[in-house]
Amino acid sequence: MKVPAPDLPARVRIHEVGARDGLQNEKETVPTEVKAEFIHRLAAAGLSTIEATSFVHPKWVPQLADAETLFPLLDDIAEARKVSLPVLVPNERGLERALALGARSIAVFGSATETFAARNLNRTVDESLAMFEPVVARAKAEKVHVRGYLSMCFGDPWEGAVPVAQVVKVAKALMDLGCDELSLGDTIGVATPGHVRELLKALNDSGVPTSSIGVHFHDTYGQALSNTLAALQHGVTTVDASAGGLGGCPYAKSATGNLATEDLVWMLNGLGIETNVDLTALTATSAWLAEHLGRPSPSRTVRALTPPPSSPSHKE
């Protein structure tokens, strides 16, 4: 039943991360054609922003080593459906590879904490910002949209709770470089709604408008959707989610499970918030991919809407 809530936005843009953030942690190599079909099906289900792959060095993320082969297979959806296909670029070399293939939207991946910057980027936070500077400048010169991921915005497995002021400082620095939007990551899934609101308010107070902020919650402790609700109540209209709840972060302890796009869409549908996503088509896509990956989707909605492949009642 659709029952809108007056304090919530009329429309939300889902930034679908399953094909990049979700698949990057799969140990078994997923064939390029499967990835291409996955992204085509996501687009057909109505998702308008689908992060496609990463132009990181294959040594670091072998699963996405096929970016050069995959990206051209998506040209049709970028054109026909006006779907945005952001790609992650770690540095100038990655940006050049992405630009050469015609990417029109990129993302850089920063950390709010020194420990995660050291472990994930092998740099200090300041050094990572210095590395992003020419990337963002070049992208902007090419009129390419730039998203700045900021991970460990709430807690860090090594540092514990992350002070809001520290997150605001790095977020501001990313915006000052020229990022068009930020994605605030709760990489280890520890956030709760009051913390979410406090960070959003502090960012606003420091001059970052809510319209430039996306949220990226992990469901490690089952908190992703209630944190999303708190963000929507603050006015956030960009929400990251992963089809079927694919993914996690291989470098962070306990960082299981992105918010499942289906669970998000269920809530948004119920609230009468427009997303343009066809939940049935999306669920079928995640069920299809789960079958390919050989394990059930962690999304509750996918499980509830998908009949078990060999239900006892169908056995002979």
Added chain:
Amino acid sequence: MKVPAPDLPARVRIHEVGARDGLQNEKETVPTEVKAEFIHRLAAAGLSTIEATSFVHPKWVPQLADAETLFPLLDDIAEARKVSLPVLVPNERGLERALALGARSIAVFGSATETFAARNLNRTVDESLAMFEPVVARAKAEKVHVRGYLSMCFGDPWEGAVPVAQVVKVAKALMDLGCDELSLGDTIGVATPGHVRELLKALNDSGVPTSSIGVHFHDTYGQALSNTLAALQHGVTTVDASAGGLGGCPYAKSATGNLATEDLVWMLNGLGIETNVDLTALTATSAWLAEHLGRPSPSRTVRALTPPPSSPSHKE
């Protein structure tokens, strides 16, 4: 990190339903001593309201056929810790059995829809209310606390979306019988936050105060915690949850998983809302029971906080 939100209650009472609502659907009989230990551990973890069992006819819920043996094993915690141990009673016969054992808190189980009343209670809604009338009257005469469960408050697998006015009518009737509190059940887990608020507001408008209302969400579509947040924002301070996410409803399609108490406590802890629950002790309890039941807890928090029993890194 504790970051309170100003619009939320300072304290929430968790109505723990794992031992009754959770266990009643287990096919393998759980030994009475295990149930008693489970409830003792829940009490030791700080839960103050633990629904202990059901005095329904054993034919309907064989798992809880040991109510007469189990309940006396809990006398010590009722006395020493001032823990409330409500029991479900379906009718006058059940109430007599419960009263004979000294129960001081009971619950009746109603339905907001005719179809579920027919299937679960084998009665119309009006007939079920008539059946509860002498039960509630007798309990009140004995100064026993009475909770009225109301299931299918949002959606019904056969009837679809349930009109708010219909729920209000049955809820009012239960309050008029003399129930001290209501528990609004989203038995099939379809609710979303706007719907939750609308129902709570309609109940208030009809004269049922928020202080008499508990909420009982299922996580079938991953919505339980965000719906709980919406209820807390409305002022609700009684939340039903099931340790480890045990349970579901055997009579309703897709009715998997109660809200896991641990996922709820994680959010409440982060919001600085007092519950008096020790999350570490509670998680250990659910992990212990999961091992007994032979399958992992569906609670994300229990999974995140419990090391796998045979982690690869520990293999020789």
